[in-house]
Amino acid sequence: MQFHLNGFRTDDPTIEPTAEGAPRVDMPDAVDVLIVGSGPAGLVLAAQLPQFPSVTTRIVERRAGPLLMGQADGVACRTVEMFNAFGLGERLLREAYWVNETVFWRPDADNRGAIRRTGRVQDTETGMSEFPHVIVNQARIQEYLLDLMRRSAQRLEPDYGLELVDLQRDDTNDYPLRVTLRRTDGAGAGEDVTVRARYVVGCDGARSRVRATIGQTLNGDAANHAWGVMDALAVTDFPDIRLKAAIQSASKGNLLIIPREGGYLVRFYVDLGDVTPENRDSIKQLKVERIIETAQKILHPYSLDVKEVAWFSVYEVGQRLTDRFDDAIAADGEVREPRVFIAGDACHTHSAKAGQGMNVSMQDGFNLGWKLGAVLQGRSDASLLRTYSDERQPVAQELIDFDKEWSAMMAAPPKDPERPEAGGVDPAELQAYFVRAGRYTAGVATRYRSGALTGEATYQSLASGFTIGTRFHSSPVVRIADAKPMHLGHAARADGRWRLYAFSDASGNALEALCEHLATSPESIVRLATPDGADADSVFDLRAVLQKPHREVRLEDLPASLLPRKGRYGLIDYEKAFTCDASTDIFDERGIDRERGALVVVRPDQYVAHVLPLDALAELNAFLRPIFRTDLSSRNR
Numbered sequence: 001m002q003f004h005l006n007g008f009r010t011d012d013p014t015i016e017p018t019a020e021g022a023p024r025v026d027m028p029d030a031v032d033v034l035i036v037g038s039g040p041a042g043l044v045l046a047a048q049l050p051q052f053p054s055v056t057t058r059i060v061e062r063r064a065g066p067l068l069m070g071q072a073d074g075v076a077c078r079t080v081e082m083f084n085a086f087g088l089g090e091r092l093l094r095e096a097y098w099v100n101e102t103v104f105w106r107p108d109a110d111n112r113g114a115i116r117r118t119g120r121v122q123d124t125e126t127g128m129s130e131f132p133h134v135i136v137n138q139a140r141i142q143e144y145l146l147d148l149m150r151r152s153a154q155r156l157e158p159d160y161g162l163e164l165v166d167l168q169r170d171d172t173n174d175y176p177l178r179v180t181l182r183r184t185d186g187a188g189a190g191e192d193v194t195v196r197a198r199y200v201v202g203c204d205g206a207r208s209r210v211r212a213t214i215g216q217t218l219n220g221d222a223a224n225h226a227w228g229v230m231d232a233l234a235v236t237d238f239p240d241i242r243l244k245a246a247i248q249s250a251s252k253g254n255l256l257i258i259p260r261e262g263g264y265l266v267r268f269y270v271d272l273g274d275v276t277p278e279n280r281d282s283i284k285q286l287k288v289e290r291i292i293e294t295a296q297k298i299l300h301p302y303s304l305d306v307k308e309v310a311w312f313s314v315y316e317v318g319q320r321l322t323d324r325f326d327d328a329i330a331a332d333g334e335v336r337e338p339r340v341f342i343a344g345d346a347c348h349t350h351s352a353k354a355g356q357g358m359n360v361s362m363q364d365g366f367n368l369g370w371k372l373g374a375v376l377q378g379r380s381d382a383s384l385l386r387t388y389s390d391e392r393q394p395v396a397q398e399l400i401d402f403d404k405e406w407s408a409m410m411a412a413p414p415k416d417p418e419r420p421e422a423g424g425v426d427p428a429e430l431q432a433y434f435v436r437a438g439r440y441t442a443g444v445a446t447r448y449r450s451g452a453l454t455g456e457a458t459y460q461s462l463a464s465g466f467t468i469g470t471r472f473h474s475s476p477v478v479r480i481a482d483a484k485p486m487h488l489g490h491a492a493r494a495d496g497r498w499r500l501y502a503f504s505d506a507s508g509n510a511l512e513a514l515c516e517h518l519a520t521s522p523e524s525i526v527r528l529a530t531p532d533g534a535d536a537d538s539v540f541d542l543r544a545v546l547q548k549p550h551r552e553v554r555l556e557d558l559p560a561s562l563l564p565r566k567g568r569y570g571l572i573d574y575e576k577a578f579t580c581d582a583s584t585d586i587f588d589e590r591g592i593d594r595e596r597g598a599l600v601v602v603r604p605d606q607y608v609a610h611v612l613p614l615d616a617l618a619e620l621n622a623f624l625r626p627i628f629r630t631d632l633s634s635r636n637r
């Protein structure tokens with residue numbers, strides 16, 4: 001990490017100096033962004049917005065304090081990548097359980113009353129991400145994000161015990177949203193507080209009140225599916241208790257075992273089937289003893305002696321989705337700029353089996369955060385915010401389609417070779433599907449369609465491994481200035497900046513010309529979009545990867561824009577130029593054209609926006625100019 005830019009400091013560099021301004025007040029009359037709900041979606045958004053110092057943010061939560069246990073626990077590889085950009089990767093990886101392998105158990109062919117292991121697969125395909133799939137309690141995930149918020153310049157903390165009860169929009173006001181909040185806790189419980197906001201983001205879960213105020217409804221399966229979920233400390237002779245295990249018994253049901261952080265805790269998911277009007281009450285009233293008993297029967301002939309249940313719930317969920325994730329279409333059909341957004345479970349719900357709920361919810365927050373920051377800072381036009389619903393709604397639809405298929409397979413009974421006519425799923429088929437579906441469960445299958453923020457694939461062949469519309473798939477490199485082996489993608493923080501990764505051509509001439517253009521041309525988008533007085537890389541962070549071994553590169557020969565002068569002392573940033581790693585050549589790994597090189601444009605949420613030739617300056621401008629306001633710089637006046 002980089003620090004000391006504006007002077008030597010002796011304090012913890014992970015804590016930002018406090019922002020200037022009024023001390024924290026109860027609830028101001030007006031804020032730029034009001035986030036409703038401090039679940040994973042709301043907290044990812046709240047952890048990102050303080051990166052934009054001029055933007056005022058508040059987050060309200062109806063609960064009296066933070067979540068302490070339970071709910072989701074699977075953290076997909078893609079989410080770990082995002083956490084790393086927040087500076088939280090190491091902490092998460094240190095604490096979490098790593099899902100390295102998954103095992104499959106089914107009825108023993110010779111004794112169908114017992115189970116036996118039938119398959120063992122690597123959990124995630126080699127090379128899909130530099131990070132593993134991990135498991136950690138949602139409450140801990142939320143605590144990491146809360147901690148990051150506390151360390152931000154704004155020292156942001158949720159306002160607990162406040163619930164949104166009403167929301168009105170009046171476009172004639174500078175702060176068009178009038179929000180009524182009700183105190184749910186303490187002496188003032190029941191009192192109403194009014195706050196005005198420029199934007200409201202409803203991260204208020206599956207029963208979202210914000211969603212109701214904008215007239216959206218969750219559509220989809222009428223029936224919910226129920227799972228008995230239990231986090232337990234237990235003694236067992238089942239040998240795969242520290243592996244993720246999908247177990248199908250012949251007649252006692254299905255069980256999913258998820259080992260948890262800390263080495264001893266285990267989560268058990270018992271499938272309770274679809275909820276119908278007839279069985280709803282009995283399912284809801286199910287006691288933990290029944291879950292334990294069912295798990296014991298499924299695990300037969302192995303024993304399970306539960307010593308302590310840390311958390312238990314009957315989690316009931318259907319796969320549902322709203323048509324839009326914003327209020328861009330008014331009740332009378334008029335199209336307008338969106339002011340209210342919904343994210344996470346408020347706009348899509350998933351089964352627990354595919355582990356999508358928390359992960360997709362956090363990616364919603366990541367997608368929206370930088371866009372709100374850019375618009376509120378005046379760097380982009382408000383129309384940028386339309387892309388949030390346009391991008392995230394189809395992604396949620398795709399994941400729900402996958403989730404339906406996957407959970408139906410997991411819930412089906414195993415096929416009996418003696419009675420094939422009885423139907424069911426062949427366990428070999430289930431295992432093969434699990435492997436094929438790996439990219440979805442890892443969260444790396446998301447691909448945004450071409451549009452305002454996603455270029456056409458005309459030059460995709462110049463960098464075939466950086467697929468336009470998908471997340472930037474990092475690879476090892478060596479930083480030239482200090483010979484540090486590192487991942488190229490890890491230099492990028494969740495700070496709202498765009499990245500321009502320039503992979504050098506064979507001669508280096510095209511790279512040099514690009515650097516010269518970006519730094520000096522009156523047409524340079526970097527110059528036009530960067531406000532006066534701001535560091536040269538405050539909007540676009542240019543990084544270059546050269547082809548020569550690092551010892552053959554002379555630092556003094558690098559173009560000036562790869563050694564930018566920054567901060568109040570004009571210190572030199574030495575961390576912009578890289579070469580190939582000796583063992584993993586990024587040009588080979590990501591299919592980069594060695595002769596021509598490539599320019600890979602990456603959005604602040606780590607998605608590849610475009611791949612262009614290094615000399616395609618007109619195309620670069622044509623793509624980026626509509627995204628940015630270019631009247632901020634005197635260079636354009």
Ligand SMILES: Cc1cc2nc3c(=O)[nH]c(=O)nc-3n(C[C@H](O)[C@H](O)[C@H](O)COP(=O)(O)OP(=O)(O)OC[C@H]3O[C@@H](n4cnc5c(N)ncnc54)[C@H](O)[C@@H]3O)c2cc1C
Nearest residue numbers: 037039040041062071072163164204205344345352357358
């Ligand atoms: C009880 C429960 C058990 C779950 N169990 C599992 C599981 O076992 N496995 C799994 O994969 N997933 C599980 N999930 C789903 C997973 O937790 C969600 O997919 C994920 O938390 C979605 O994140 P979110 O931020 O969108 O919403 P949530 O995590 O639901 O957060 C919404 C937040 O908004 C707050 N809120 C709601 N209304 C208001 C309001 N009007 N004003 C202010 N605040 C409000 C809520 O108190 C809550 O803190 C469970 C969810 C719940 C609710």
